[in-house]
Amino acid sequence: MTRFIHDQFAKDYLEQLLKDYGEVKASEKVSGEIKEIDVFFTPAQQQSSNLQVLGLLGRFAEHPAIIEPFRNPASTDEICDCILKLLEVKAALRREAKANKSKLQDSEIPKLWVLTPTVSETxxxxxxxxxxSAWLSGVHFLPDALRTAIVAIHQLPQTPETLWLRLLGRGSVQSQAIVELQALPLDYPYQQATLELVYNLRENLRVNQELEVDDRELIMRLEPLYQRDREQAVQSGEQRLVIRQLNRRLGDIDASxxxxxxxxxxxxxxxLGEALLDFSSLADLSTWLNQQSR
Known part of the structure; x- marks a missing residue:
């Protein structure tokens, strides 16, 4: 089933984004009947101002967090299972605090964020x-004592603040987020690393024979972006090689x-890589470049 491919992508992706800001544990086991937390995040003692670059996801990471992403809409039972994991973690923290003869602080107890593409009003x-009021639409909070929110990804506004969460959506929501990601500057934090994860997802889906409609459409939408990125990578590598050869032959060439x-x-x-072998001065390079613009 492709769901497991998407589950692994979600875990790898969230770990990639959050690892600079604290400790990330994927597939963390909890006590009782064998259960696994998808992503367990503990923020670093010194909060980084760069956390703001993750927008809404960065707000989740301001405190200890359990993040449970679902590829398909989370059912009532699945949400209850997530809450049970949170309660077991809280119970384990209370036992640890009691053993250490200390008081468990509210700030030490994680909050649960259930990420689901859609969720019904019922x-x-x-x-x-x-x-x-202080949160975006699409973030639905349970009573405070449960420390839980259901995040309906497809209800989030289409803004830069929600980009990193919309990448975990489905269909047109995920595809639009990928387009926005690809349009970011090349040096934008996490852009290239995330694109690589998305392209790995594409490759893993391509070898699967039983694809859902959403997955087939995702592969088709990714194809031109993938090809363009690979062409840009080749071009960038060629640029560096030629510029290095020019600097060796002619000395440092100016910025223009x-x-x-x-x-x-x-x-x-x-x-140019072939022609530069005959250059003896910067004037030769300038003449050659002027000829290309004619």
Whole structure:
């Protein structure tokens, strides 16, 4: 089933985003009947200001957190199972505090974030959820004592603040988030690492013979982005190679000439790599570049 491929992607993805800000444990086992927490996050003692780059996900990571992502809409029983995991963790922390003769602080108890693509009003009503004014639409809080929120990813507004969570959605919501991710500057935090995880997801899905419609559409939407990224990677590598060769042959070339080189196509870069063997001065390079713009 492709659900397990998506589950592994979600765990790897959340670990990649959160590991700079604290301790991340994926598939953490809890006591009682064998259960696993998908992602158990403990923030570092010194909070990083860079956490804001993760938007809404960064707000979740301001405190200890249990994050349970679901590929399909979470059922009532699945949400209850998540709450049970939280209660078992809380009980274990209380036992540990008692053994150490210390008081368990409220800030030490994790909050549970159940990530689901969609959730019905009937299901939300059955858990007595409320919307809090300080939070975005789509984040539905259970009564405070349960320390739990159900996050309906497809209800989140389409803003940069929600991008990192919408990447865990389905269908057009996930596809749109991937487009937004690809459009970020190349040096934007987590952009390249996340794209690599998304492309790995694409490869894992491609070898599966029983794909859902959503998965087939995801592969099709990723194909042009994947090809473009790979072409850009090849072009970037060719640029670095040619610029290095030019610097060795002609000395350090100035910024304006460097920018012209970076604007060349892969074919032009390959031609320059051959032509530069006959260059003896920067004037030769400048003349060659001017010829390409005609």
């Amino acid at each position: 299901r939300l009503s059955s858990f007595g959820t409320i919307q809090k 000439l460097t920018e012209q080189v970076k604007g060349l196509s892969i074919e032009q870069l390959e031609n």
